[in-house]
Amino acid sequence: MSQSQAWLERADESLMQNYGRSRVVMTRGEGCFVFDADGKKYLDLFAGFGGAILGHCHPDLVNAAAKQAQQLWHVGNALHTIPQIEFAEKLQQHAFDGRAFFCHSGLEANEAAVKLARLNGLSNGGKRWKTVSLVKSFHGRSLAMIAATGNPAVKDGFGPPVPGFVNVDPHDWAAIENAIDDDTACVILEPIQGEGGINLHPPGWVQRVRELCDAHDITLIFDEVWTGCGRTGKWFAHQYEIDNRKSASNCVEPDIMTLGKAVGGGLPVGVMYARPELAALLTPGKHGCTLGGNPICMAVAKTIFEVIERGDLVAHAAKLGAHAIERFKCAKSIEHKIIDVRGRGLFLGIELAHEPADYANRSLQAGLVTNVTSKKVLRLAPPIDISASLWDEGIDRVIGLIETL
Numbered sequence: 001m002s003q004s005q006a007w008l009e010r011a012d013e014s015l016m017q018n019y020g021r022s023r024v025v026m027t028r029g030e031g032c033f034v035f036d037a038d039g040k041k042y043l044d045l046f047a048g049f050g051g052a053i054l055g056h057c058h059p060d061l062v063n064a065a066a067k068q069a070q071q072l073w074h075v076g077n078a079l080h081t082i083p084q085i086e087f088a089e090k091l092q093q094h095a096f097d098g099r100a101f102f103c104h105s106g107l108e109a110n111e112a113a114v115k116l117a118r119l120n121g122l123s124n125g126g127k128r129w130k131t132v133s134l135v136k137s138f139h140g141r142s143l144a145m146i147a148a149t150g151n152p153a154v155k156d157g158f159g160p161p162v163p164g165f166v167n168v169d170p171h172d173w174a175a176i177e178n179a180i181d182d183d184t185a186c187v188i189l190e191p192i193q194g195e196g197g198i199n200l201h202p203p204g205w206v207q208r209v210r211e212l213c214d215a216h217d218i219t220l221i222f223d224e225v226w227t228g229c230g231r232t233g234k235w236f237a238h239q240y241e242i243d244n245r246k247s248a249s250n251c252v253e254p255d256i257m258t259l260g261k262a263v264g265g266g267l268p269v270g271v272m273y274a275r276p277e278l279a280a281l282l283t284p285g286k287h288g289c290t291l292g293g294n295p296i297c298m299a300v301a302k303t304i305f306e307v308i309e310r311g312d313l314v315a316h317a318a319k320l321g322a323h324a325i326e327r328f329k330c331a332k333s334i335e336h337k338i339i340d341v342r343g344r345g346l347f348l349g350i351e352l353a354h355e356p357a358d359y360a361n362r363s364l365q366a367g368l369v370t371n372v373t374s375k376k377v378l379r380l381a382p383p384i385d386i387s388a389s390l391w392d393e394g395i396d397r398v399i400g401l402i403e404t405l
């Protein structure tokens with residue numbers, strides 16, 4: 001029996017089967033590569049659903065974690081710690097003016113955001129409490145966030161739904177306007193939908209939502225759990241959305257931005273980041289998280305930003321992404337197999353003409369960690385520090401894989 005097989009038998013007897021896991025046990029990672037229990041090497045073009053934004057065991061992140069682990073482990077949020085402050089300042093440097101709240105996951109960040117939007121909606125005698133979100137969105141798996149998520153499969157079996165959430169079709173502007181009423185506290189949207197199939201909004205659409213929210217005094221939340229931290233070729237994907245009404249930042253800004261995945265580089269970090277006037281509503285006792293902002297996680301998060309700055313990796317992701325789109329679109333051998341290639345930076349979706357059978361296993365057999373979402377959208381989200389030559393090799397190998405599908 002192989003090493004992997006032995007572990008898989010133990011897994012079958014000890015783990016819940018709530019993930020559609022492939023029968024592979026990973027034991028080691030290095031840069032853009034991971035290795036299974038039998039020593040097979042894989043090129044990781046998905047980075048653990050985007051978490052490992054700087055790949056596996058990046059020496060700077062390992063050092064940051066080890067140094068912090070020897071200095072201060074955990075004290076809780078009744079006290080201040082330096083890594084939280086330093087990391088919050090990094091967010092201020094690269095996003096709009098705001099204040100940070102730390103938790104462990106994207107879902108928790110979104111929950112906190114909706115709570116804050118409700119506080120805002122109910123302030124000054126208001127009665128706004130409802131959330132409008134989009135069809136094909138994904139916002140997490142708590143009871144409230146499955147209500148926000150615009151995918152019936154995610155909700156199935158967990159009814160009755162938490163009240164106060166309306167999912168609208170982003171392509172139907174009248175539906176969006178109709179969904180907004182005197183009870184609406186917030187709109188939540190992903191600047192690029194991730195789980196829904198790497199869906200970009202049409203030019204000007206996000207600004208229109210911003211204007212609608214402004215007109216009705218509604219809090220606008222951007223869920224940047226997938227798209228934050230340089231993945232899309234901007235620090236945050238909303239920075240692609242030009243706001244021609246504004247001169248200062250020149251982009252469409254939210255009132256609240258949520259982060260997860262990449263912000264911890266693979267460690268459990270979530271962030272709810274809000275404009276100062278909104279953040280001021282979260283007075284002591286209104287919200288919290290025992291382990292949120294743990295010093296080790298924060299030291300790593302801050303270091304991720306420093307490594308990205310130092311290596312100019314945001315621009316690198318933009319360049320490599322544009323190159324990949326060009327290559328996939330021009331690849332003659334697969335032109336009959338694909339109907340669209342889309343995305344920004346190193347957040348790419350290749351929509352296949354047909355739903356591929358047994359995709360995950362075929363990708364792993366080819367030594368590639370990739371992913372399919374929305375049945376037939378092949379997703380690539382490699383570590384953003386992947387070298388140009390390795391990325392080209394990866395593109396060749398993905399084209400080779402698509403040829404066989």
Ligand code: PLP
Pocket residue numbers: 104105106107108110138139140141190194195223224225226260261
């Ligand atoms: N928001 C978006 C856009 C996501 O893609 C996800 C997870 O995929 C979440 C929120 C939930 O994040 P987490 O799994 O960290 O709770």
